[in-house]
């Protein structure tokens with residue numbers, strides 16, 4: 001997976017097609033429940049490296065480990081966040097980072113890379 005097939009699993013994986021139908025298209029005929037949507041998200045994170053959740057391992061002991069994201073995956077994630085501006089002009093990558101950063105589980109190198117990029121590109 002990479003930028004050339006960004007989010008392809010949304011269209012070619014049955015769990016995601018069914019789960020995200022109502023979530024993305026606001027179509028009550030889809031009947032997606034929160035369980036369907038969360039299962040679709042879980043699948044999406046597992047098969048797409050550009051989500052930070054892909055790089056976080058939650059162990060049976062209840063602790064977690066963050067792995068460093070490849071820079072290409074980070075850039076794809078930031079492009080995803082930057083695209084939020086097309087849904088709402090007040091949003092974007094910096095908005096996403098400011099709003100959700102504290103709850104993200106990130107490797108320190110990944111966190112620093114993102115922070116440095118968004119300081120340099122405050123218009124993203």
Ligand SMILES: [Zn+2]
Pocket residue numbers: 007044048050051
């Ligand atoms: Zn995605």
